[in-house]
Amino acid sequence: MTEPLLKVEDLRTYFATEEGVVRAVDGISFEMRRGERRGVVGESGSGKSVTAMSIMGLIEPPAGDIVTGRIVFDGQNLLELSEDEMQSIRGGRIAMIFQDPMTALNPVYTIGDQLMETIVLHQKVSKAEAREIAIQALRDVQIPNAEHRLNDYPHQFSGGMRQRVMIAMGLSCSPDLLIADEPTTALDVTTQAQIMDLMLHLAEDRGTAVMLITHDLGVVAGFCDTVQVMYAGGIVESGTIDDIYHNPQHPYTWGLLGSMTRLDDATQHRLHSISGAPPSLIKLPEGCRFRPRCQFATDICRQVLPVLRPVGNPGQMAACHRSEELDLKALSVDGEVGAAASEVTS
């Protein structure tokens, strides 16, 4: 078997706050193959962005700290690299695009200057060559009049165009891994369709591995090969998109799918709703972190933290004590089911 492109082992990233230690990412392990498109889904605060920031070496000390773990990228543990070495990987072999392109683009420099800066930083090319590469990069993301638009400032671009520029910038150095953190969340649905279509084609053509962070299971279904579902700092389930959507093994994944409204659903049935809200990452519950909201919880769930282990289809993993006996696939998800009301309102 070939080496994975990325291997994350028992990563724990904590933040010191006045209220206590926030265990934002708490012991996650996963791998990505070359060219794999992996979705990272979960509710707000589940640790998706912190996972990405940890890989990019962007966790800021002293508040933020990677307390344990290894992040092995192409055979190299990124956590052992110096800041200089990390800087050359960042934007080079691993690129990242963010939800809000305005925060990543500098308003006082032209689009062209910023693109060329990235290119010169990571490739041994002259300024004139960098300009050519930049123009081509803008063409690749379908910006009309690329050679003129190079001289524009970010505010002269619409939200969708700025996100295209970010993609152009991200892909300009042909990274092996592109991390896209909610790249379309701030955009309208028709613009989202344009951007996802563009990313899919570019990633496929170049064989770029993409980690797509999103809360939208619909976007993942059209773009990714694999998914990992995160909850309260941990991975609760992972597998191929087919495994996750058609054969979920974790009650949270199952509940999430049941809470979604679907465009192709003509019935106005009551949605399944997961009662309550995610726990505080400062005071995590004992045992399974999903337990306070889980309708299937038993005694063992209260005591023992379930580990991510193979269950369901080959290659699929879930972190639930009861996956085998539950047969979630056979259970319908209509009606409000969940923990006792006291738990919701306490």
Next chain:
Amino acid sequence: MTEVPSAYQRHIGEAAALPENVMLRVNHLVKEFPITRGVFFKKQVGAVQAVSDISFEIRKGETLGLVGESGCGKSTTARCVLRLLEPTGGDVYFRTGEDDHIVDIATADKDTLREIRREMQIVFQDPYASLNPMMTVASIVAEPLVVHDVGTKEERLERVKELLQVVGLSPEHANRYPHEFSGGQRQRIGVARALALNPSFMVLDEPVSALDVSIQAQVLNLMQDLQEELGLTYLFIAHDLSVVRHISDRVAVMYLGKIAELADRDALYEQPMHPYTHALLSAVPIPDPDIEAKRSRILLEGDIPSPANPPSGCRFHTRCPKAKEGVCDVDVPELRELESDHWVACHFPEVKKVF
């Protein structure tokens, strides 16, 4: 010389015209925001045409969904309907509960508006920004009761506790502050406040957009339960077309200040006729990899034009795959009833199933 009818006469005149099953009718609503230049002597140099001559009605007990992309005029429409904004033109006829008479909200005087506002309420998108952080839950929920001078202090507290229960919170929450609640719980507080005066009509402006899916489901279920129990009429605004399908009886699609299509829910999703509706529906992802693998999308070119300078003719013609030169860029398509209860504003409408 023709005599201008008084506001009162206009109410009487229209009352006869409003069918019994109609709760609210918006007629030729226009809202423009002036664009000004200069610091000391503000000079108007143009206008954002946020809402441009739209008409629709909402029937008693139904949910009308209003969808469209950011900036298309959904919230502006809602605010004009409640007269939180002064409409530039048009009328908003509302059937008031008690004596069942019709009031034109767009021209009603202050006293009439004050009375009417008891019957119409709004819930906003952002559960964080819309609740005053300095007030307890009890005072937030009781505020409309105080404003309208309803009940004694004790009676109001009783009502607050009852309302908290209605929206699935516990009466013990009354003395807490908004920051102690999650997004979904805050949205419930907003709903409780909106319900305080027993409204008959509620505007829900993106009430679940800021919430995570699992929490979104809780709030959607709550809205449906309340509608059933209290017989409420909703104007439900959202940009998520799946949510709108789930909650609405009829749906209006807006593009750049105009209604592109308005139809019964099933007709709009299964037999859409407007090219913009087609593109919009085809862009919405479906959480099923098998379906997604087989779908082909209608990808629109370019961006939404500025409402300060909307395109001539059909406002969608700069991006429409079906646009015909000399027609679409010249003539404004009227919203016409092409099938029973199915309204379309397009010169070349065509039924197309897109997913």
